[in-house]
Amino acid sequence: xxxxxxxxxxxxxxxxxxxxxxxxxxxxxxxxxxxxxxxxxxxxxxxxxxxxxxxxxxxxxxxxxxxxxxxxxxxxxxxxxxxxxxxxxxxxxxxxxxxxxxxxxxxxxxxxxxxxxxxxxxxxxxxxxxxxxxxxxxxxxxxxxxxxxxxxxxxxxxxxxxxxxxxxxxxxxxxxxxxxxxxxxxxxxxxxxxxxxxxxxxxxxxxxxxxxxxxxxxxxxxxxxxxxxxxxxxxxxxxxxxxxxxxxxxxxxxxxxxxxxxxxxxxxxxxxxxxxxxxxxxxxxxxxxxxxxxxxxxxxxxxxxxxxxxxxxxxxxxxxxxxxx
Ligand SMILES: NC(=O)c1ccc[n+]([C@@H]2O[C@H](COP(=O)([O-])OP(=O)(O)OC[C@H]3O[C@@H](n4cnc5c(N)ncnc54)[C@H](OP(=O)(O)O)[C@@H]3O)[C@@H](O)[C@H]2O)c1
Numbered sequence: 352x353x354x355x356x357x358x359x360x361x362x363x364x365x366x367x368x369x370x371x372x373x374x375x376x377x378x379x380x381x382x383x384x385x386x387x388x389x390x391x392x393x394x395x396x397x398x399x400x401x402x403x404x405x406x407x408x409x410x411x412x413x414x415x416x417x418x419x420x421x422x423x424x425x426x427x428x429x430x431x432x433x434x435x436x437x438x439x440x441x442x443x444x445x446x447x448x449x450x451x452x453x454x455x456x457x458x459x460x461x462x463x464x465x466x467x468x469x470x471x472x473x474x475x476x477x478x479x480x481x482x483x484x485x486x487x488x489x490x491x492x493x494x495x496x497x498x499x500x501x502x503x504x505x506x507x508x509x510x511x512x513x514x515x516x517x518x519x520x521x522x523x524x525x526x527x528x529x530x531x532x533x534x535x536x537x538x539x540x541x542x543x544x545x546x547x548x549x550x551x552x553x554x555x556x557x558x559x560x561x562x563x564x565x566x567x568x569x570x571x572x573x574x575x576x577x578x579x580x581x582x583x584x585x586x587x588x589x590x591x592x593x594x595x596x597x598x599x600x601x602x603x604x605x606x607x608x609x610x611x612x613x614x615x616x617x618x619x620x621x622x623x624x625x626x627x628x629x630x631x632x633x634x635x636x637x638x639x640x641x642x643x644x645x646x647x648x649x650x651x652x653x654x655x656x657x658x659x660x661x662x663x664x665x666x667x668x669x670x671x672x673x674x675x676x
Contacts, residue, residue, distance in 0.1 A: 374587060375399040375431045377465055378441030378488070380411045382546030383538075386580050387439065392417055394584075399423060399431040401442075401469075425468075432469065433476040437484035437587050440469050440524065446513070447548060449635035459516050466523035474528045486534045486586045487524040491572050491599060493517035493537050496643035498568050503650035504537070504595045521595075532593050534586040536579075539599035539647060542664075543576030544671050553617075553672075567607030570646035572599040575661040577676055585657060596651045601662050603646050612665045616672050 374391055378384045379400040391398050399421040402408040408422045423431045432438060444461040448454055466487060473482055494502040495509015508514045521535050541547045574582075579598050586592040604612075627642060649657070661667035670676040 371395050371397050372436045372587065373397040373399065373434065374437045374439060375401055375428075375435040375482070376439045376441065377401045377469060378443065379439075380408050381441060382543065383488075383541060383576065383579055383583075384439075384441045385411060386543070386576055387441075387583055388412060388417070388420070390580050390584060392420065397421075399435060401425075401428050401431060428468070429472050429475075432472040432482060433480045435482045437486065438469055438473060438482050439583060439587070440466055440485065440487040442466075443488070443520075447635065455512065459519065462516065462520040463523050466520060467526070470523060470527045473531060474526075481528065482531060484532045484534070484587060485524065485527050486536060486583055486592075487521075489517045489521050489524075489535050489537050491537050491539045491597065491645055491647045493521070494645050494647060496569070496645050498570065500646065502645055502647045504597055505650075509645075532590060534592045535595050536582065536586065536598045537595060537647070538579060539572035539574045539597070539603070541576055541579055542573050542667050542671055544674070547576075549671070567605065567610065569606045569642060570603055570644040571606045571609045571664075572603040572645060572647040573609070573664060573667070574598055574600050575659075575667040575670070575676070578659050578661055581660065582652065582657060585655075589655070591655055594651070596655070597647050597649045598652075599647045599649050600659055600664070600667070601649055601653065602664070603648070604664050606644065609664055609668075612668050613672075616665075616668050 374396050376384055376388065376398065379388050379398075380402055388398050388400065397419065398417075400408050400412060401423055403424065405422050405424050412420050412422065414420075421431060442461065442465040444454070444457045446458055450458070470485070473485060476482070490513070491502075492511075492513030493508050494506055495511050495514045500506075508518050517537070524533060524535055527533050540549075542549050544550060578600065582596070582598050586596065649659075652659075661670065
């Protein structure tokens with residue numbers, strides 16, 4: 352079915368115009384994935400969307416706007432992965448929900464099972480058709496939470512539930528063939544208007560006049576949607592991007608600062624606290640990602656010379672809330 356990789360590799364030396372990279376993506380229909388697909392499509396990559404639901408994915412990526420994109424459900428993932436140059440693995444049940452024991456199991460299993468499946472398919476690919484790169488999502492939850500510690504990629508993992516999820520998620524990715532370059536991106540809270548925690552927090556801000564959330568002293572390690580997408584794109588094409596790379600902006604803030612900035616930009620006075628219960632009402636136990644944070648620095652991205660478009664939360668929020676980005 353998919354013979355494009357051979358063509359693209361063969362053309363690498365002969366015709367620069369035709370060297371499009373073929374990228375298969377799980378979780379492509381999500382908040383980060385949608386923007387990544389738009390970007391790769393614009394940049395003339397060949398994109399293969401690996402989804403659980405073809406009909407849903409076709410609505411997200413209509414043929415008119417995304418001509419040439421391949422959309423595949425699980426039985427066809429093998430044909431897509433074999434022959435791709437790279438795979439990006441973003442799939443997982445959203446965590447900002449109410450955590451019943453079944454949901455917790457699914458938060459874990461959705462990540463481990465999808466990652467294991469992708470890794471098995473990469474490993475089983477014919478040698479000359481095996482993807483050369485796997486960029487796999489994980490999260491800053493790996494480090495656990497703390498109001499005092501500072502974490503970078505060398506820090507050890509935490510003891511809570513999310514830390515365990517991230518360790519096992521990364522463990523599944525690490526089983527990929529040793530010849531495949533693996534980048535594990537520990538993603539912070541992604542800021543964008545159309546999804547993620549911020550979209551859920553905005554109405555609360557309107558309702559409660561935007562004050563601190565919980566004590567306000569918790570760390571909030573954020574990244575703008577454009578920057579996480581740029582980081583993933585860099586990881587796809589730059590051979591130096593391997594191992595663990597924190598996907599967070601260089602200047603994490605305490606939650607009270609994030610709220611003050613949001614209050615200023617939205618023209619809401621920042622003096623009435625948003626109570627924990629209100630946040631839990633919209634984010635469920637998943638509110639812990641906001642209520643119990645961690646200060647995570649992007650040490651590797653800096654060493655690699657990655658250039659952040661948004662280093663300060665004020666600029667990121669301004670761009671998002673003004674609809675610029
Ligand atoms: N957004 C953030 O702030 C943030 C922070 C840290 C880490 N991350 C991680 O980065 C990845 C992408 O984030 P996102 O915000 O774009 O996620 P998202 O919007 O929740 O989308 C994730 C995608 O995963 C697939 N999915 C959902 N439930 C699933 C299940 N039960 N089993 C298998 N696949 C399932 C869906 O794709 P299909 O329906 O097409 O299969 C969905 O579009 C996620 O793994 C997330 O945990 C995100």
